[in-house]
Amino acid sequence: MITSLRRPRRTIEHSMPQFGRIDQGRLGRRVLLHRGGRVGVVLAFVLFVLALVGPRFVMDPDVPDYTNKLQPPGSGHLLGTDLAGRDLLARTLAGAQTSLGAALLVMAIVTIVGLVVGVLAGSAGGVIDTVLNRLMDVVLGIPGLVLTLAMVGVLGPSFINLVVAMAATGWAGLAKLARSHTRGAGQRPDIIAARMAGAGPVRIAFGHVLPGAMSLVLVASTLRLGETVVALAGLSFLGLGAQPPTAEWGNMLSASRQTLAVAPFQVIGPGLGLMLTVLASTLIADALRDVNELRNSR
């Protein structure tokens, strides 16, 4: 039971073993064979499909109807209506699109930034590596949500700025991962072969090492999807992200607070959406961990 004392902030990247290169097809099959993993993958798939096509089949989420405000769930409005008489099912589905879309955007940015910075640091070595590595340490040394909050303060509260702030604070853990993958790469047979074939350092770093690190970083950033969605919703809940009338799970919950005593059903849609997203993400993460432990113990 020896755990390293140098602990970066998040757990997921570091609970993953340092495998050299991920065989994505095999990993995917193993996760699907895992009972919890299968449930998680199906759930995530359903959520994404609902977010993608759901809004087409319901009424406009932003049109108020003051004659029908705070209607309880029932015929006509499956999840009821809010204070402005807007259909909560429609707003929940629109909110899924906002939340999941923004989370995917954040993930795409942090994956790219983390990969480029990590591979650059790992293959350049020397001063560049030291500087970048210190920068990662400092970013990881500040509690994530606190740093995001401060970045929103610098940029000003809006949803786009929140996405930028999340991206600006989330890349460091992934860069660490990419860096540790890159640092050992010089001795790998395929990299030696590439060097002997005459590839320059830049070409080796970005043409040979980076693709190998990519699957690793991609898996790690995917595992944080649930966490990202909750952070986006949490800051929107505080009024520092998505602004009304945009439908987003966090600001829907925030808007429901004043009338919760008479219309508690308002939390159902956004609440379920958030919980199912985190559940899917957690199940997939657990499955990946189990699958890797199995492989390592053989």
Added chain:
Amino acid sequence: MISFVIRRLAQSAGTLLGGAVITFVMLAASPGDPAERILAAQGKESVTPTAVAALRTELGLDRPLLARLWSYLRDVLTGDLGSSWSTGRPVIDELGSRLPATLRLTVAALGLAIIASLVLGLAAAWGSGRLLDHVSRLLSMVFLVVPSFLLGVVALDLVVVRSGVGVVISDGQWGTVLLPALILAVGSAASWSRVLRASLLGARSAPFLTVSRARGTTGLRRLLVHELPNSLPPFVTIIGIEVAVLLGGAPIVESIFSWPGVGRFTVQAVGARDMPVIVGFVMISIALFVAASLIVDLVNAAIDPRLRGR
């Protein structure tokens, strides 16, 4: 052990310094002229260009960036974080008067989370594979997937508004801390109990436990005397990491329960883009987080001498 402590202290100082540099960059990059904001906050009727220019000179804003960084670092070191752009009062006073309330909330949440995760984790490991394990793991999973702000909003409505237990607007004292602390603790308790369960089950395969079983010790004795102490380092480590999660969760929970702490104050500051206050909160969070990591590492080194080597 002493060289280990010195090394860790140096590392912590480095993180604090790095954090101060990052906050300086944030201050410098944020739009708006601090001098204008301060004069407006002081309620001056007409902000004349000459007054702004005079204050800019007084604040040293007309000096080169590196010189400003140097004096900024010196100020932070001496506890001078500047004045709030909204209230005009020194940031250190504004945050200092609200910090005790936040510390009460975080410490209460930390205590609750440790107790709850110990109970859940030990229960799961003791009854592993049986009903107790399944119930405990299900509870952890439920706690893990409920975001704190959802739980907080529902709890405020159910417990305070409908049942009349507790208060809507807290005074920040120990008397009203239970409900907010519980909400803040739930997510951490869930993830810590999962870590504890995994490491308890991992410790079970150690050879000395086979010996212990062969000697005829009871399951409970093995769990508490042999497995628990050997599973503590990862558990203590995750608690140290998750102090960051508690600090990040404080603004949300404080806002829901109107808890008069630094988190809620900072949320308002972010809305008003009151940079000195935001920066002050970041520095306090870093300091608390660094202190927590330091304590965790020292505790772990005390528990397990093997960890002192690095």
